[in-house]
Amino acid sequence: MVVISVRSLSKTCVQTVWKLGQLLLFIIIVPPLINYASLKREAPLLAQHGLPYDIGYGQKLFLRCRGQGAPTVILDAPTGMNSDVWIPLQEKLKAKTTVCIYDRTGLGMSDSPPSKTVKEQSDEKDAKISKHRGMDHTVEKMSEDLNRLVTATSQQPKPFILVGSDLGAIVARFYTQMYEFDVSHLFLIDPLVETLFDNQQWKDYWYDRIIPRLHAMQLSAAIGVNRMLVLTHMIDIPLTLRTSNEIEDDNININHRQKHLLCNAAHISSAIREHFHMNETFSQMKLAWRMKTFPSNVSVTIINRRQYDKSLPNDLNKIWDDSQEYLRTQLFRNQAQHRIVDTTDKYFVFHKPDLLETLIKDVINKWREQKGLA
Ligand SMILES: *[C@@H]1O[C@H](CO)[C@@H](O)[C@H](O)[C@H]1NC(C)=O
Numbered sequence: 001m002v003v004i005s006v007r008s009l010s011k012t013c014v015q016t017v018w019k020l021g022q023l024l025l026f027i028i029i030v031p032p033l034i035n036y037a038s039l040k041r042e043a044p045l046l047a048q049h050g051l052p053y054d055i056g057y058g059q060k061l062f063l064r065c066r067g068q069g070a071p072t073v074i075l076d077a078p079t080g081m082n083s084d085v086w087i088p089l090q091e092k093l094k095a096k097t098t099v100c101i102y103d104r105t106g107l108g109m110s111d112s113p114p115s116k117t118v119k120e121q122s123d124e125k126d127a128k129i130s131k132h133r134g135m136d137h138t139v140e141k142m143s144e145d146l147n148r149l150v151t152a153t154s155q156q157p158k159p160f161i162l163v164g165s166d167l168g169a170i171v172a173r174f175y176t177q178m179y180e181f182d183v184s185h186l187f188l189i190d191p192l193v194e195t196l197f198d199n200q201q202w203k204d205y206w207y208d209r210i211i212p213r214l215h216a217m218q219l220s221a222a223i224g225v226n227r228m229l230v231l232t233h234m235i236d237i238p239l240t241l242r243t244s245n246e247i248e249d250d251n252i253n254i255n256h257r258q259k260h261l262l263c264n265a266a267h268i269s270s271a272i273r274e275h276f277h278m279n280e281t282f283s284q285m286k287l288a289w290r291m292k293t294f295p296s297n298v299s300v301t302i303i304n305r306r307q308y309d310k311s312l313p314n315d316l317n318k319i320w321d322d323s324q325e326y327l328r329t330q331l332f333r334n335q336a337q338h339r340i341v342d343t344t345d346k347y348f349v350f351h352k353p354d355l356l357e358t359l360i361k362d363v364i365n366k367w368r369e370q371k372g373l374a
């Protein structure tokens with residue numbers, strides 16, 4: 001009897017372990033697989049609103065231009081974000097002139113940088129390309145990429161009005177330093193300023209709080225957890241359009257694309273790299289500013305929202321405000337126009353594009369008047 005009960009006990013035990021094992025297997029293997037299959041299926045559908053352009057080494061960047069004529073307005077997104085954030089503004093400006101949005105390397109619908117071996121092989125073939133290539137995910141490389149994208153591979157009408165938010169503003173400034181003859185006006189929207197990390201507190205915030213959060217996000221994307229959260233509506237998508245008729249048929253796609261990117265570890269990995277290399281980016285920016293005076297015929301508008309981020313402690317907000325003042329008074333010597341927009345929404349460029357629309361249209365009109373085109 002005893003023997004039998006032990007046997008049956010061990011049998012149920014084995015069964016339980018077997019069942020648990022199956023469950024565990026299910027949890028570990030199935031979500032990543034579902035996620036992987038979904039990403040593969042969604043990607044081509046979600047890139048149809050623009051075109052991929054080869055910028056060298058076979059690397060394709062995603063570009064979407066609408067409207068026609070000069071000047072071309074080019075919109076550059078905040079750190080780690082794709083071009084969806086600009087679609088509402090692009091729609092508002094496209095009847096006026098050419099307006100382009102794009103995804104920086106590795107973000108959104110753009111390819112990641114080519115691997116080292118691909119680079120080495122093609123460098124042998126084409127020595128020209130290998131020169132002057134900056135480090136991936138730093139501003140030097142970003143502005144080279146942008147330059148290729150809008151002047152060589154797709155030839156957009158010059159001059160350019162560059163509109164950059166956050167890191168996008170650094171790219172716009174660096175671009176202007178490097179290719180000054182392309183640019184007529186800059187809009188810097190809540191711009192990152194290269195002195196921010198001179199303050200250890202901000203640097204700690206960046207490297208010890210923002211980046212670890214992104215790493216966690218990347219991990220949960222990779223193991224399929226984000227996909228489950230998206231499917232069960234348990235996660236907040238920051239860029240979601242609620243009204244459903246303002247923007248052609250892009251509405252639904254923006255929402256789908258944002259979900260897709262949230263589940264896409266490769267996209268998040270590029271976002272992390274942009275954050276991680278910010279110290280390099282800042283030091284490149286400092287160097288560029290020292291080496292060359294900012295072109296005097298490029299006019300600049302700096303736009304800030306009323307408060308940087310109310311969820312941050314006061315001292316971090318203060319450091320941010322100081323950086324903005326430094327940009328205005330020291331770097332641009334009070335020559336830039338300064339506008340405060342009446343919002344504290346971190347994503348106001350997406351939610352309230354009309355706050356920018358008139359400012360940009362005024363600049364376009366002015367340029368056309370000067371050229372006698374108005
Ligand atoms: C700025 O000046 C340079 C040199 O004088 C000129 O080539 C360039 O076209 C000017 N840029 C604009 C936007 O007028």
Ligand SMILES: *[C@@H]1O[C@H](CO)[C@@H](O)[C@H](O)[C@H]1NC(C)=O
Nearest residue numbers: 276277278279280281283284
């Ligand atoms: C940026 O940080 C990395 C990692 O801490 C370091 O290796 C690199 O030298 C830093 N670069 C600059 C320009 O400070």
